[in-house]
Amino acid sequence: MREFDIVGRRKIWYALSLLVIVPGIICMFVKGFNFGIDFTGGTIMEMRFEQPVNINQVRDVMKGYNLDNSTIQLSGDTASAVEARDVMIRTVDLEETERKAIMATLKERLGDYSVLREEKVGATMGSELLLNALWATLLSWVLIVIYVSIRFEFRFGLAAVLALVHDVLVVLAVFSFLQKQVDSSFVAALLTIVGYSINDTIVIFDRIRENLRLHFRRGGDVAALANRSIFQTLTRSIYTVCTVLFTTFALYWFGGDTTKDFSFALLVGFMSGCYSSIFIASPLWVTLRRLADAKRARRVA
């Protein structure tokens, strides 16, 4: 197989990623995220009625309590555009008595139902969760840089973590574009992606390290070496992302509504992770190494 020069075309890959990330960041500021009640606080009531109900009837009931801005979603087997048995209502953080009153009114006007899910989260919990997640992510990055710096060298660690930042930003961007719900399982998904992507990147770096030791002389072409290393590990990169995507797809299609957004985040993240390991991490390492070489050359001159 003739090797395609991935590293040489690195500016294209950087640009491609920025094409997703920059609009993504703008979108995050303009549109923000569709935060779940884990973050915003609020109440969710999900019930299965014995007879299909009309969304407008549900809305009328909510209107009766001055909760016009509640989100009402229909789902389940018999779902049409406006009628279904499964109804999910998301609204502000309700008092216990108010929630009970609403549920009683629903039963009275729309018939009997069984409760599928009820959630009530006070607003204080959300910011705490977000902060914890942020710390967890930053801490894991710092530890990874330290570990990789010890086992490899600092530039590998930096490039690996930049690739991770890339993946996290891509997933955040996609969730902001599509306004998919961000909740506590999304945080777990992000950290899994971090775990997977670093694994993927290190395998390639490990090969670069090996090739550096065995086949590299001072002043040689690092780009060519990185490129060869990418190709030597390419089969593995592709096979592994395939098996991981199989299982994630299985989870996405068959795993039910509760894990749908979770597995969607993973799908996007794993694809981005595979892409960044090949097209971002190693080229970044070359860029960093070149920068260092140039600096050293200037100092000598």
Add this chain to the structure above:
Amino acid sequence: MRKQELIKLLAVIAATVGLFFAFVSPLAHSIRQGLDLQGGTHVVLEAEDTPEATVNDDAMERVVHIMEKRVNELGLTEPIIQRQGARRVIVELPGIKDPDKAIEVIGKTAMLEFKDEAGNTVLNGTDLKDAREQTDQQGQNLVGLEFSDEGGKKFFDLTSKNVGKRIAILLDGEVLTAPNVKEPIAGGKAVITGSRTLEEAHNLAILLRSGALPVKVNIIETRTVGPTLGQDSKDKSEFAFAIGIGAVLLFMLLFYRLSGFIADISLMAYVLLLLAALKFLDATLTLPGVAGIILSIGMAVDANVLIFEHFKEEYKTGKTLRAAMNSGFKRAFTTIFDSNITTIIASIVLFMFGTGSIRGFAITLGLGVVLSMITAISLSQYMLKLLIGANIFRNPAVFGASQPEKSGEVMGRA
């Protein structure tokens, strides 16, 4: 062809496959299931400082103790009551039928007060010895109170001083009943009327028996998953599990042939080990946890893929199958080690910072990485060595490797 090694290999394969199909389902079902799978209610309580009482360690321990008492008296099975952080308590009630009632009982401070007409508190909950629900001859539901010795005296004192006047019995500042005192009451007994149902009286009695919370406690989060949704999630994730593992098994078989088959056997052993470890650690399997298991299957074959790729590469350089296998393993090991340590770092951080279901997910992820590493470098290696030792297959294509480059010519000349 060496018989002994072939027999050993077949025995390992038969044992793993047999164990897998016999135990995977019972094992998976015997692991404790989280509320999102079996249905139930999750309540988070947070203590709040008030001018009367500040939150401290001692108070929180008493809150946990009182919660345990209340929940046990409600007769719920396998509740979990856990302190979390400085001022929170988590109460998990699996399979509960009427969550609203339970939440109501859990969230009450249950401070009982007896006040005279002037509003002075004469007795409180600590003067009680017992409280029981009962029904009187008129069919009224009541809670019968029994005072401690000192409480009895105080009550006698209160009733003697207030003959012909009203006294009030309050719970958390709300008047439960305000009877007219007809005569002094000795004997240390009283009743609270006003309960609409016997169950209401029962719950009130539980609250009074278990005592008042030492600090103000707010319910900041409740989550209830109905049994229908729980079962639905369980069925769906089981199906996703079957599809996911099936696809991976097939993929490995298609791309690595016999080596892939060995990897598949390792993968089965891995799944069993992971479930056994979760069972042994008494972990609670939540929905994200199940998702973590399904995902880890996709990741678990990675170590095998790395080994096989190194093996193929070594074989291409003209080594024998056995030598290629040995050096392939050796080279793959550092790669597997370094790449997995970084993933383990991420899952440890996730475990430390996460709460509840995220924590469960971190455990499955971390355990998964460790166990997949172990099965790949021990079991896969052992089986491949036996396979090569058995010497039934000489064609490298069987192992998913191609003929050494140009080596055909070299061998032809020799």
